[in-house]
Amino acid sequence: MTGKRWIVAGAAALAAAVASLIFYNELPERMAAHFSLTDQPDRYVHKVIGAFLLPAVMLLLPALTNLNMRLERDPSKRTRFANVSETTNIVLILLLFAVHGVLLAYNLGRDIAAHSRFAPVVIGLALIAIGNVLPRAPRARLKLIRLSDEQYARYARFTGRCTVAAGFLLFLSALLPGGAGAVAAVAVVAALVLASLGGAVYFSRK
Amino acid sequence: MSLNDAFKALADPTRRKILDLLKDGELTAGEIANHFDMTKPSISNHLGLLKQAGLVRDERRGQYIVYALNTTVFQDVMKWILDLQNAGERKDAR
Numbered sequence: 001m002t003g004k005r006w007i008v009a010g011a012a013a014l015a016a017a018v019a020s021l022i023f024y025n026e027l028p029e030r031m032a033a034h035f036s037l038t039d040q041p042d043r044y045v046h047k048v049i050g051a052f053l054l055p056a057v058m059l060l061l062p063a064l065t066n067l068n069m070r071l072e073r074d075p076s077k078r079t080r081f082a083n084v085s086e087t088t089n090i091v092l093i094l095l096l097f098a099v100h101g102v103l104l105a106y107n108l109g110r111d112i113a114a115h116s117r118f119a120p121v122v123i124g125l126a127l128i129a130i131g132n133v134l135p136r137a138p139r140a141r142l143k144l145i146r147l148s149d150e151q152y153a154r155y156a157r158f159t160g161r162c163t164v165a166a167g168f169l170l171f172l173s174a175l176l177p178g179g180a181g182a183v184a185a186v187a188v189v190a191a192l193v194l195a196s197l198g199g200a201v202y203f204s205r206k
Numbered sequence: 207m208s209l210n211d212a213f214k215a216l217a218d219p220t221r222r223k224i225l226d227l228l229k230d231g232e233l234t235a236g237e238i239a240n241h242f243d244m245t246k247p248s249i250s251n252h253l254g255l256l257k258q259a260g261l262v263r264d265e266r267r268g269q270y271i272v273y274a275l276n277t278t279v280f281q282d283v284m285k286w287i288l289d290l291q292n293a294g295e296r297k298d299a300r
Contacts, residue, residue: 076265132279150231153274157282164279 005062005089012097013058019101020051023108027051031107035119037182041106050107054100058093065089077138084137091129098122117174120185124171127192131163145200155203159196166192215259216285219292220244221252225285228262228275235271 020027024047031050032041045053065085072078099122106112135157139149147155166188173184215221224238239249253273256262263276277285 080263135278135282136276153231157275157279160279161282 005086008090009058009062009093012093013055016055016097016100017052019104023104024051027107033103050103054096058096061089061092080136080138084133087133088130091126095122095126120170120174124167127163127167127170131160131167134160134163145204147204151203151206155199158199162192162195211259212261212281215255215261216288221256222285222289224252224256225261225275228273232272232274
């Protein structure tokens with residue numbers, strides 16, 4: 001399982017870094033790295049960072065996952081964590097890979113007029129995939145809210161369902177015209193955060 | 207743990223009822239068997255199929271093995287659809 005995680009991360013990071021190297025001379029000195037809700041770039045970074053930060057993060061993800069797994073002493077929870085993190089890692093790495101591709105294309109002057117559609121679609125898909133496996137996730141060692149194992153199991157199931165629903169809604173928000181789509185996407189993310197926090201409080205009292 | 211295994215496991219109403227029982231918390235095989243008019247080996251067989259499909263997980267605690275729900279959100283939806291279909295068929299049969 002650990003090997004598979006590294007293979008996916010290594011292949012994605014290598015492909016992303018090679019793409020950056022190939023187009024490195026054509027990239028502007030200051031690369032657009034973030035976009036406002038109106039599709040205008042609102043944050044720029046030096047091209048070394050823009051070209052190689054995301055490939056580095058792709059490699060960092062499995063390293064962090066392995067470290068987190070080693071901190072878990074309960075072998076049963078470690079196995080469950082490994083199974084869930086296999087899915088979440090692959091989804092996050094593919095998400096970063098797609099973001100890297102779009103950033104490179106935009107900064108190379110390609111016409112990515114639909115990049116406001118890109119964010120809700122890829123983040124929506126990622127939320128669907130991650131939310132689907134959340135009910136299987138063991139309780140983290142770092143406990144922000146005190147929940148018994150049974151309360152946590154119910155909370156994880158509730159959060160998983162909310163995350164999948166939010167993923168579908170975010171995906172659908174890409175179909176709405178410009179401003180309305182952005183407002184809907186922000187509202188969906190805010191509702192998901194509120195539901196997760198509210199759920200933790202609710203299940204801690206049950 | 208293929209989709210086919212999950213479908214096969216969820217197709218049986220007894221196994222879906224076991225999943226409903228586990229929604230309220232972890233149970234031993236004996237506690238699960240108490241809810242059914244069946245022999246314990248039959249329940250063990252159902253639990254084995256659910257475990258093979260990845261829908262439940264087991265953990266040894268002392269001399270007992272406790273079972274817990276291990277379904278994903280889509281497997282919950284699949285179960286819910288099969289429950290609805292089953293309820294509809296029972297209604298038609300009456």
